[in-house]
Amino acid sequence: MLQTAFNGLVTGVIMTLPALAVTLLFGVLKFPNFAVGAMMTVAAYMVFALNGQLGWPLAAATGVVAVAFGGLCIAIDQLTFKPLRGRGGITLMVASLGLGFVLENIARFAYGNTARSFAIELARPFRFLDVRMNREQMITLALSALAMTLMWLLLTRTPVGRAMRAVADNPQLALVRGIDSERIIRWTWFITGILLAVGGVLIGMDRALEPPMGSNYVVGVFAAAILGGLGSALGAFAGAMIIGVVSELSTLVMPPNYRIGIPLAAIALILVFRPQGLFGQPYIRK
Amino acid sequence: MISFLVLLGIVVCFSAILALALNFQWGLGGMVNFGLAGFYTLGAYSCALLILNGGANTLAATLGAMAIVAAACAATALVTLRVTEEDYFAIVTLGAGEMLRLVALNEDWLTKGALGLTGIPRPLGDVIPADVYVYFLLGLSIALLLGTLWVLNVLARSPFGRVVRALREDDVVAATLGKNVLWARVRIFAVGGAFIGLAGSMHAFYYQYIDPTQFTNIVIAYAFMAVIAGGRGAHAGAIWGAAAVMVLLEGSRFLKDVIPALDSDRLAAIRIIIIGVGLILLLIYRPQGFMREYRLQVELK
Numbered sequence: 213m214l215q216t217a218f219n220g221l222v223t224g225v226i227m228t229l230p231a232l233a234v235t236l237l238f239g240v241l242k243f244p245n246f247a248v249g250a251m252m253t254v255a256a257y258m259v260f261a262l263n264g265q266l267g268w269p270l271a272a273a274t275g276v277v278a279v280a281f282g283g284l285c286i287a288i289d290q291l292t293f294k295p296l297r298g299r300g301g302i303t304l305m306v307a308s309l310g311l312g313f314v315l316e317n318i319a320r321f322a323y324g325n326t327a328r329s330f331a332i333e334l335a336r337p338f339r340f341l342d343v344r345m346n347r348e349q350m351i352t353l354a355l356s357a358l359a360m361t362l363m364w365l366l367l368t369r370t371p372v373g374r375a376m377r378a379v380a381d382n383p384q385l386a387l388v389r390g391i392d393s394e395r396i397i398r399w400t401w402f403i404t405g406i407l408l409a410v411g412g413v414l415i416g417m418d419r420a421l422e423p424p425m426g427s428n429y430v431v432g433v434f435a436a437a438i439l440g441g442l443g444s445a446l447g448a449f450a451g452a453m454i455i456g457v458v459s460e461l462s463t464l465v466m467p468p469n470y471r472i473g474i475p476l477a478a479i480a481l482i483l484v485f486r487p488q489g490l491f492g493q494p495y496i497r498k
Numbered sequence: 499m500i501s502f503l504v505l506l507g508i509v510v511c512f513s514a515i516l517a518l519a520l521n522f523q524w525g526l527g528g529m530v531n532f533g534l535a536g537f538y539t540l541g542a543y544s545c546a547l548l549i550l551n552g553g554a555n556t557l558a559a560t561l562g563a564m565a566i567v568a569a570a571c572a573a574t575a576l577v578t579l580r581v582t583e584e585d586y587f588a589i590v591t592l593g594a595g596e597m598l599r600l601v602a603l604n605e606d607w608l609t610k611g612a613l614g615l616t617g618i619p620r621p622l623g624d625v626i627p628a629d630v631y632v633y634f635l636l637g638l639s640i641a642l643l644l645g646t647l648w649v650l651n652v653l654a655r656s657p658f659g660r661v662v663r664a665l666r667e668d669d670v671v672a673a674t675l676g677k678n679v680l681w682a683r684v685r686i687f688a689v690g691g692a693f694i695g696l697a698g699s700m701h702a703f704y705y706q707y708i709d710p711t712q713f714t715n716i717v718i719a720y721a722f723m724a725v726i727a728g729g730r731g732a733h734a735g736a737i738w739g740a741a742a743v744m745v746l747l748e749g750s751r752f753l754k755d756v757i758p759a760l761d762s763d764r765l766a767a768i769r770i771i772i773i774g775v776g777l778i779l780l781l782i783y784r785p786q787g788f789m790r791e792y793r794l795q796v797e798l799k
Contacts, residue, residue, distance in 0.1 A: 244585045246532075246592070295782045302530055302584050303781055306722055309532065310777035313719050317767040317774070325763055427715075431593045438586065469604040476593035480577050483586055 215343050216460055222349045224436075224456020225356045226418055229411035230429060231436040231448040232363060233404040238442045239380030240400045241293070243304040244434065249427035250315035251405075252412030255281045257319045259413050260421055264331050270413070278409040285405030286398050312427065320423040327420040330413075348417045359410060360449060363403075367445060372399050432459070435475030439482050441489025450490060454478075504632050506748055511639035512700040514740035515646050515693055516717075517724035521736040522650055523571075523690035525725050525791075526659070528666030529683060530588045533574065533595025534721055537691060539713040540598050541567045541698020546615045546708055547608065556621040556703070564695035570598070571691025575684045595715075603710040614709025618702050639700060646693055647733055653689065654733070662686055663731075716770055720747070723777050729787025738789065743773070 230248055237245050255277060262273035292311055296304055338345060367373040378386040379396045387393060415425055436455045440447025459474035466473075482489060516538065523529045531537070544566045548559035574594045577587070602609045609615065626634050653659050661682050664672040673679045702708050724743045728735025750769050753760065760768070780787075 238585075244589060246588075292778050292782075299781075299785065302528075303785065305530065305585060305588055306726070307778050307781050309722070310719060310774040310781075312774075313716065314771050314774035314778075317770040321764050321767040321771070431589070431596055434589045435593070438589065467604070469600060470597070472593065472596055472600065476590075476597055479586075479590055479593060483577050483590065487586075 213464070216464060217457060218343045218345065218349075220457035220460025221453065222352055222418070222456070223460055224453040225352055226411065226414045227429065227433050227436050227452040227456055228356050228449050229359055229407045229414065230433045231440070231452045232360075232445060233407040233411070234433055234437045235440070235442055235445060235448040236376070236400055236407075237404055238437070240376060240397060241297075241304070243301040243308070244442075245308045246305065246430060247308045247312035247315060248408060248433065249430040250312040250319075251281075251285070251408045252415060252426035252429070253319050253423060254315050254412075254426075255405075255409035256412035256416040256421055256425065257323055259409070260323075260328060260330060260416070264328065267331070270330055270332055274410060274413050277413075278406045281409040282402035282405035285401040285408070289397065289401045316423050316427060323421075323423075325423060327422045329420050330416055332417070352414050352418065355410060355414065359407065363407075363445060366403070372396070376400055431472055432456075432475045435479045438489055439478050441491045444489065444491040447489055447491030501632065504636050506744065507636050508632070508639045508700075508704055509748065510741045510744045511636075511643045512697045512704065513720065513724065513744050514643055514737040515700070516697040517721050517728070517736040517740040518643075518646055518650055518733060519690045519693035519697065520721045521725045521728070521731065521733065522653075522662075522693070523687055524722075525730040525732070525736070526654060526666060527662045527683070527686035527690075528584065529575070529687055529690075530584050531571075531591050531687075531690070532588050532718055533591035533593070533598070534694065535713050535715045535717040536595025536598035537567050537571060537694045538698045538701070538717055539602050539710070540570055541695035542702040542708050542713070543602055543609055543615070543698075544695065545699035546618045546702045549619060550615060550617070551608075556619060556623075560696065560699040563699045564692040567695030567698065568688040568692040570594075571694070572684045572688040575687035576680075595718075599710060599713060602713070612710060614707060615702075616707045618706045618708070620703045620706065635704065642696065642700065643737070646696065647737070650693075650733055658682075658685070716773070719770070719773050719777060720744075723773055723780070725787075726777065726780050726785070727787055729789040729791065731791030732787065732789040735787055735789030739787070746772075 230252060234245065234248055237243075237248075258277045258281065259270070259273045262268045262277065263270050268276075288311070292307055293304060296307055332348075365373075367377060375386070375391045375396050376399065378389065378391055379393050383393055386396075412426060415429065419425060432455055433452075436451035437448050438451070439454060440449065440451030455475050455478060458478070459471045462474050463471060516534070520531060520534060523531050541563045545559045545563035548554040548562045549556060552559070552562075554562060574591060577590050603611060605611070620631070620635065621638060622634070623631065654662070661672065661677050664675075664677065665679060665682055665686070669679050672682075701712075705712070720743050721740075724739035725736050726739070727742060728737070728739030747769060750765075750772070753765060753768070
């Protein structure tokens with residue numbers, strides 16, 4: 213029971229980074245980006261190319277790819293989403309779905325369908341209060357905590373973070389105050405890219421590298437972001453933890469194949485009873 | 499070659515019915531359906547299981563599959579009870595579709611899991627001689643496609659059709675005019691669902707063998723591409739769009755003969771990349787599609 217809860221905690225922690233990315237993107241761009249899963253896949257394979265094929269240490273490979281992937285996300289945005297800005301959420305949403313198919317299949321084209329894994333040396337798991345923790349789980353916890361702290365500092369303490377929140381809150385007002393929204397969108401994509409790259413590596417470490425690895429998390433990640441309230445960074449964190457722990461605990465009472473039912477039920481319940489999410493604020497769209 | 503064209507024609511017919519169903523839900527009703535692949539799976543499996551396990555004949559099984567998918571879609575639409583934003587609904591449908599596909603993959607006692615269901619009988623398969631059967635199936639598919647088109651045309655031009663389009667344009671205005679938005683949304687989704695069930699049944703009849711790998715999420719990309727290319731809301735457009743997408747897809751099988759280095763995984767990947775890039779390019783350069791939605795026109799004298 214304790215072990216399951218701990219595993220669920222780790223699953224939740226893995227989802228915090230992509231959930232944060234989803235919520236940031238939604239805040240600034242106002243559409244749910246369904247390509248996040250495939251983006252994580254592509255980033256994970258880029259890390260695999262450096263780590264598994266060229267023999268770099270995983271940490272160095274992740275660092276380099278994270279920054280490069282941030283840039284790549286800006287390029288992707290300029291090519292696909294920039295021409296569609298202002299066309300309404302539904303068009304952007306369908307475009308992101310198409311983008312997801314393209315990215316996932318670029319990974320499939322390059323590396324095939326066989327599962328791969330990162331080159332990391334094995335370490336003996338250690339025990340604490342009867343809970344078995346392995347090294348990857350510890351790295352996951354530490355890295356996510358670090359990323360959350362950095363994100364919080366960025367959003368609250370830096371001019372870029374303030375500008376991002378301003379654009380998310382009210383784009384027109386931000387424009388009046390002289391904030392260049394295109395610049396903020398580029399920053400948002402850059403940060404999102406870093407979050408997704410690290411998220412992709414964490415998923416690859418937890419499971420294995422295969423083309424659908426990222427898209428398998430899409431429903432859970434969106435459930436986390438909606439549960440916490442789309443657009444709320446703290447909410448994304450809390451939502452991911454709740455979804456992770458509850459879906460892992462659910463395997464005690466129901467077949468593990470249907471774990472995805474938990475995030476789905478969470479979305480349905482939250483939409484019917486508290487549409488703005490746990491930490492979100494209701495807002496008017498029209 | 500002739501038989502290839504006949505088989506292609508059948509595939510185009512049931513893809514077109516799927517595209518018409520999506521066009522009704524999304525093109526006319528504004529309700530995005532990212533769970534299309536899952537509902538399509540449900541349709542095919544319901545039809546096959548009603549025949550194989552339930553002992554129903556093919557007609558009853560098809561009607562049963564239509565009713566089951568319609569009910570599943572209606573239930574999904576109920577979550578729009580309070581939230582009407584399409585992005586939330588998109589995620590709900592995506593999750594529901596995913597769940598249905600998992601059921602097909604995991605419930606071995608019912609669906610035989612990854613092995614799939616084999617030996618699905620075809621309509622009048624024992625009456626019509628085997629060598630001319632494909633022509634009969636093509637004729638039947640065309641008839642069903644035209645029937646679907648007719649029903650949806652009648653619906654779109656009825657008072658209900660006007661409510662459907664009003665909801666797409668502005669649900670608040672529709673509610674202000676006294677329309678029951680939730681109930682209308684449930685009905686829109688159910689009508690679309692019934693035709694998804696029909697397309698799924700035809701899929702089962704055509705292949706006579708269904709397994710979970712036939713129903714990946716790529717189905718969603720195909721259907722959206724067909725509807726967008728044809729022009730959102732345009733019924734005839736959805737049919738031409740589906741035909742174009744399927745000809746492109748089936749035609750790309752011949753790429754293998756041109757570039758022998760491609761293995762089947764890579765070929766499949768390339769086809770999906772082409773579809774995805776095509777979808778994005780269409781959205782950027784031709785979002786209105788190539789045909790127009792039916793509008794009531796009055797001639798001035």
